[in-house]
Amino acid sequence: MSITPMWRVDRDGSMFTDKKAAEEHDRMLELAANLTTLLENHFTIDEQLAEEIGLLLSRNKDVLSKAFKGKPDLVLKIGKDSEEKTAESEVA
Known part of the structure; x- marks a missing residue:
């Protein structure tokens, strides 16, 4: 054990x-x-x-930190990664 x-x-x-x-x-x-x-x-x-x-x-503090440092487009990707993974698992 x-x-x-x-x-x-x-x-x-x-x-x-x-x-x-x-x-x-x-x-x-x-x-x-x-x-x-x-x-x-x-x-x-x-x-x-x-x-x-x-x-x-x-x-999402890491993404927000990068967004505050000059990459504001990253904010728009928050949540999309998990949505894409969900869609991929539904297809499989």
Whole structure:
């Protein structure tokens, strides 16, 4: 019988076999929570919508960082990669 160490992220209960991946996921959720708070503090916005926007932005922080540094077209590709993968899996 083998034992596999697991790391659980307290924020959402996600389980990981890799500590680095668990920490990265936790940082993404922390950024999403802070973005959600920012949106709620500056706009009259539904809490659920603010949460979804916060998660979208934090999941795509690398793309957004590149977009802010002079490649604004990258923003338009957010979500298209996952849509293309979904379409490819439906064809297969």
